Amino acid sequence: MFRNIIAQNKAKKIITEQIKNNKIPHAYLFIGEDGVGKKKTALEFAKILNCTINDYSKTDIGACGHCAACEMINKDSYPDLHMINFAKQEEMPDGEGEKTKLGIDLIRYMQKYVYMKSAEGKWKIFIIEPAEKLTIDAFNSLLKTLEEPPKHTILILIAKHRETIPTTILSRTQTVFFQPLPKDEIVKYLQQQHSLDEETAAKIAEDAEGSFGKAEYLMLNTQNEYASLWKELTGKKMPAADLLEKSRQVSRDRDTALSILDIITESAMKSFRKEPEKYIDIIEKLSEHKIYLTRNANPNTVLDNLFLYINSKTV
Numbered sequence: 540m541f542r543n544i545i546a547q548n549k550a551k552k553i554i555t556e557q558i559k560n561n562k563i564p565h566a567y568l569f570i571g572e573d574g575v576g577k578k579k580t581a582l583e584f585a586k587i588l589n590c591t592i593n594d595y596s597k598t599d600i601g602a603c604g605h606c607a608a609c610e611m612i613n614k615d616s617y618p619d620l621h622m623i624n625f626a627k628q629e630e631m632p633d634g635e636g637e638k639t640k641l642g643i644d645l646i647r648y649m650q651k652y653v654y655m656k657s658a659e660g661k662w663k664i665f666i667i668e669p670a671e672k673l674t675i676d677a678f679n680s681l682l683k684t685l686e687e688p689p690k691h692t693i694l695i696l697i698a699k700h701r702e703t704i705p706t707t708i709l710s711r712t713q714t715v716f717f718q719p720l721p722k723d724e725i726v727k728y729l730q731q732q733h734s735l736d737e738e739t740a741a742k743i744a745e746d747a748e749g750s751f752g753k754a755e756y757l758m759l760n761t762q763n764e765y766a767s768l769w770k771e772l773t774g775k776k777m778p779a780a781d782l783l784e785k786s787r788q789v790s791r792d793r794d795t796a797l798s799i800l801d802i803i804t805e806s807a808m809k810s811f812r813k814e815p816e817k818y819i820d821i822i823e824k825l826s827e828h829k830i831y832l833t834r835n836a837n838p839n840t841v842l843d844n845l846f847l848y849i850n851s852k853t854v
């Protein structure tokens with residue numbers, strides 16, 4: 540079970556054992572930093588319980604991922620899966636206004652469904668996120684549900700830190716901790732899901748603090764910054780002063796300069812495939828300058844030269 544959840548072996552083991560032994564608590568508290576797989580695990584859990592092909596009481600393969608129930612959960616349209624979050628609060632009739640807290644009205648709204656019969660006849664799952672943003676009133680109201688939970692209903696509270704949750708709630712929920720992800724898992728993920736080369740992936744993983752979410756954020760930022768760079772350099776004639784300024788802004792250190800060079804080279808190769816004659820000199824210049832960089836040339840000087848050259852050659 541939970542085969543598509545990366546790492547988090549402890550968390551997966553706890554929940555898997557409970558499913559196998561048919562001792563599923565009615566409420567969980569998933570604790571861990573952003574982007575480590577808490578919500579993904581909660582959704583997978585919902586699939587395992589509701590999958591119409593792989594019955595969890597008979598097999599431990601886990602959810603099939605493609606039956607009608609699994610598909611609906613993937614698309615967030617399963618009638619017995621309820622996301623209790625800021626988006627839901629905003630959708631409610633008097634939802635607008637409060638943007639920093641999840642209020643009691645949201646919990647009351649949820650309770651309507653908690654005590655309603657399940658639409659699909661299996662398990663009802665409520666994912667409350669971020670649980671630390673519930674108001675005191677909302678927590679107190681939630682407590683009532685935790686004290687008398689209907690059968691085949693699971694509440695999963697998701698939060699960053701356990702200390703932010705009232706003790707009355709803690710004592711009625713099963714805490715499951717999610718750890719920061721190992722760097723090599725993040726590298727693998729970036730390579731497989733986003734086709735990054737190992738070097739770039741490793742650099743991002745270094746700053747990602749064990750979070751896929753943060754890694755993706757860093758990746759997008761990096762890519763956007765560099766992607767627009769190639770467009771700028773080849774878009775229109777730029778004054779030398781502007782090109783040098785641009786170079787100064789991005790040549791923070793050797794590693795950054797090398798990443799920029801790699802990404803520019805990637806864009807240049809795309810252009811080269813379309814117009815080989817126009818871009819051949821640039822490709823040569825880029826590989827030449829990469830060697831300079833690895834041989835300790837000043838990153839700023841290298842990028843100065845390249846930016847001036849690319850702009851003069853292409854525009």
Ligand SMILES: [Zn+2]
Nearest residue numbers: 590603606609
């Ligand atoms: Zn399924």
